Amino acid sequence: MKQQLRGTYYFPASNRSQLAKLLVNGDSVNLYSEQQCIFATDTCQLSVASAIPGVAVEVTFADGGKFVAEDRSVRLSLGSVRAERLEKSNKLILASILLVPLLLWFGITVVMPKLAAASVDYLPDSVAQQMGEQTFYALKKTILEPSQLEKEVQLRVVQQWQQALEQLGLPKEKFQLHVFKSDYFGANALALPDGTVVITDELLRLLAEKPDAILAILLHEIGHVQRKHSIRMVAQSLSNTIAISVVFGDIEGLGEVIVGTGAALVQNAFSRNMEREADDFALQKLAELGKPATAFAEAMQSFLAIQERDNKDSDKQETSLIQYLTTHPDIKERIEKAIQYGK
């Protein structure tokens, strides 16, 4: 098998170069310049880079010398052209344009959530414990302040909560309720992965006359804990980040942003699903306690009232309450559902 290529020969370890002709004849390889053989070797003493569309053949010799062909389209039969054939195939390019978005979508919406949900079961309880304790510690240091409500009010809420837990057969030690004042959270309640439940002064004031509504909200929050939502969320955002950085090892700048936005949108949908699950949990437990499902609707209605009041004097700063609502499913939808459940 004979092949002849014109190009440039680069001498080893220096930037000296010379126009040359590369002649491959069976196993022997010779370089000619102006009819003179300037270098002779054989095919075991060189490596040919895997061909890339539109890039000239590059041959590296064992001593560090290099030959680059002049014509960008010729290929040496010594080198591999497998990858190049794929990259030049119009069919595969077209298929990739369709498949890449599909596969990414499938990966982020189906595979990753499944993986995350499955892996959460293997995490030891101590992880949730630690996560909760450390978050609680950090929150107390930053955005939670001591409650300004009267001791009796606080005590009453805690007692009511403990009573409910007892009736439901849920561990009292796990789901300890704490009352805090927080300008950041506004009227809000939250449960940490270890079961610690926090309710804010403002929410208590808002629902002062409706103890069952408070109960409904707290049950919703521990619904997240029971279903390991926050850990699943963390596992998922984590696995997405890692998977994206693995697949797109070299995607830079905007590509990353686009993929990231996609993941964030999925994350939002994911979190709305979680809210529904927590709602269901709360409604079911309310029924077990013999409380009306409308208690839940009532809590939502109070939120709605505030929302509407805020909308009226609009262009005001968004209250933290609205913040709470944006990650939660549409409030009216939830009220409907609670009323339906009641029937």
Add this chain to the structure above:
Amino acid sequence: MDVNEASNAEVRFNKVDVEFTGQPKEYFGIWIVNIMLSIVTLGIYSAWATVRNKNYLYGHTKIDGHAFSYLAKPLQILKGRIFALILFASYAVLTHFYPITILPFILLFIVLFPWLIVKGLAFRLRMTSYRNVRFDFLGTYKETFVTFILFPLVGFFTIYLAMPWALKKIDEYVLSNTSYGQKQVTTYIETSKYYLTVLLTVLVGIVAVVAVMAFMFASAAMDFSTFFGFNVRVDAVFIVVYLPLLLLIKSIYKVRIRNHIFNSSEFSDLAEFKSDMRIVPYTLLQLTNVLAIVCSLGLAYPWAEIRTARYLAFSTQARLNEHADTVLDTMSERQSAFGDEAADAFDIDISAI
């Protein structure tokens, strides 16, 4: 007039072509097929993808008809990527599940940061060759710590007054420690240029804030929402005002500083450069790139890359010593890609040019 004159006379420089010959269509095929293969192989092929993309871009960047070469091997990159992944994953897992461990990680990161920079720069340069001679980075951990951590801290504690100076120090440090074979870069960049450029970006920034506010008020007065049936105010402000101004500010810095760096750095007796990028064309280029990438859901990315490379090559001139055949390659040892990959994973992007 005597025979010695040739050697005594000033070195003669010839103007040579700087060109980028890559084609968007060709590169798109390589890019998309490689992404596809990377997904199918669960990311393993991404190391090959990186090498092939880089090879294409380097192989089409030519000075005086000679192309650059990217020397890294896929397995090297893959190993680096696995190490970086382990490091990144343990960081991510620990800080997500145990929020408090973020503190020791920040400390560890500060200690590691200069090392990542040295390794990353050295890898990138050593894997680049031109006319069979490699580039190199000669910086050390200590100097990098001072330049990349202490100087910016000085900038920070002087309410950013010293920040342009710190930026100049960083560029100067990276440049003067860059070498091509045994030749090191000599640079004469000036602090005053950095101050002027930063001042310009600040002024444009102030104009930008005023413009965004004015636009908000104007659109509030006209109330777009009645025309479109929904509230488009925020998106409209972003696309019409905010994005172009943001790109303009970034371009002002990039264009002025790159021009200055190229015009005042050289490989003495070997090569001189000139850059004449212009702010408005470059801003428009960036703006059309961003819009195209967003509208095509990312598919226009390779096209944007090729256009940018073309513009950069078009705006660059080089003059080479006509007896430049004397540069020796001084390196031979193997190089791990870990520093470079780890730097990538933690989003550290350092490149003076």
